[in-house]
Amino acid sequence: MTTSFVSNMSPDKVNLARITSVGIAVPPRILSNDDLSKMVDTNDQWITERTGIKTRHIVEKGVTCSDLAAQAALECLAKANLPASEVDLIIVATITPDMMLPATACLVQHKIGATKAWGFDMSIACSGFLYAMQVGAQFVVSGAHKNVLIIGMDIMSSIIDYTDRQTCIIFGDGGGCALIQASQKEEDGCFYDFLHEVDGSGGQFLCVPGGGSQTPASQKTVEDRMHFLKQDGPVVFKFATKRMPDLCVRLLERNGLTGKDIDVFIPHQANLRIIKSAVDRLGMPMEKVIVNIDKYGNTTAGTLPLAIDTALKEGRLKRGDLVLFAAMGAGLSAGASLIRWAY
Numbered sequence: 001m002t003t004s005f006v007s008n009m010s011p012d013k014v015n016l017a018r019i020t021s022v023g024i025a026v027p028p029r030i031l032s033n034d035d036l037s038k039m040v041d042t043n044d045q046w047i048t049e050r051t052g053i054k055t056r057h058i059v060e061k062g063v064t065c066s067d068l069a070a071q072a073a074l075e076c077l078a079k080a081n082l083p084a085s086e087v088d089l090i091i092v093a094t095i096t097p098d099m100m101l102p103a104t105a106c107l108v109q110h111k112i113g114a115t116k117a118w119g120f121d122m123s124i125a126c127s128g129f130l131y132a133m134q135v136g137a138q139f140v141v142s143g144a145h146k147n148v149l150i151i152g153m154d155i156m157s158s159i160i161d162y163t164d165r166q167t168c169i170i171f172g173d174g175g176g177c178a179l180i181q182a183s184q185k186e187e188d189g190c191f192y193d194f195l196h197e198v199d200g201s202g203g204q205f206l207c208v209p210g211g212g213s214q215t216p217a218s219q220k221t222v223e224d225r226m227h228f229l230k231q232d233g234p235v236v237f238k239f240a241t242k243r244m245p246d247l248c249v250r251l252l253e254r255n256g257l258t259g260k261d262i263d264v265f266i267p268h269q270a271n272l273r274i275i276k277s278a279v280d281r282l283g284m285p286m287e288k289v290i291v292n293i294d295k296y297g298n299t300t301a302g303t304l305p306l307a308i309d310t311a312l313k314e315g316r317l318k319r320g321d322l323v324l325f326a327a328m329g330a331g332l333s334a335g336a337s338l339i340r341w342a343y
């Protein structure tokens, strides 16, 4: 298998990178399908059959992205027994930052007391955590940093229109944080290869049209509900069921692998039907696939760390496992990556 990392910074100090700890944060309040059926014209059977979602978690008013991101980061650091003062870099993947600026990473840095860390946000929606993993790993592989926190966190309830039955049934709040550190040899865990692609021609199919430089916020944008997420569900569904498995297959093939070689598949939790179509293409049994969409819904950048946490807690992910991650979302964006799990 190939490791796709090349260091331009300090070639004499090229490391492997691995994930050594994961923490999560999910708000306690649950919004069930029955709750939603009292708000819009829908029902539990329709939502369950079309998406696989039963419940999603929603923050109380006033709880922010940086609040949950800091909670997840502190849990992650506590599990790694690493003081926040040792963190070098914080990358927050989110489309629901506390504010347009400053970056949520700066707020998290302050909240957790990571006094020497720098940081920034990444805005690539549901592909956010997958892409952030690769970006964070590069800083470790180059030898530039020892301890990198990557956070995938979204408060989707802040941009969801709870009168739009096509979107409000899907999304929830929450996410998690992973610590990336160096690894000396493959068996101790490492990032192997990745394949990421965007198709910007599909940007309009999943977007928040108001409040940016294209249509700055005004009374009219609010009246027209342009600050809420809009999606063309069937178009996104088609993209997801084709592009995500395509990338997985191409990534496996170029590493001389098939779905049978993968121990654990951790896909973005967008829709159970999307996950199952990818699993069919990969020819792997559902026992190898981590699914928790029934509980959390689609938390956008939060789904992958939440799924890692589920896999660990259920004892289905262990040291040495070859893990395939996959995601897709707004952009339109998609990706897949191969990782040897470290613990």
Ligand SMILES: CC(C)(COP(=O)(O)OP(=O)(O)OC[C@H]1O[C@@H](n2cnc3c(N)ncnc32)[C@H](O)[C@@H]1OP(=O)(O)O)[C@@H](O)C(=O)NCCC(=O)NCCS
Pocket (backbone or CB within 6 Å): 041, 042, 043, 046, 047, 050, 051, 126, 165, 166, 169, 170, 231, 232, 233, 234, 235, 236, 237, 240, 270, 271, 298, 328, 329, 330
């Ligand atoms: C949104 C999604 C669940 C809709 O499922 P679908 O099978 O494509 O359903 P359609 O949009 O074709 O709608 C079928 C019918 O159900 C209706 N419908 C839509 N939402 C509904 C709901 N919550 N409850 C009941 N009926 C609903 C539609 O109005 C339509 O009715 P009609 O046939 O009378 O016009 C599905 O398209 C999807 O999951 N898309 C991908 C979304 C996604 O993953 N987004 C995040 C990407 S990271």
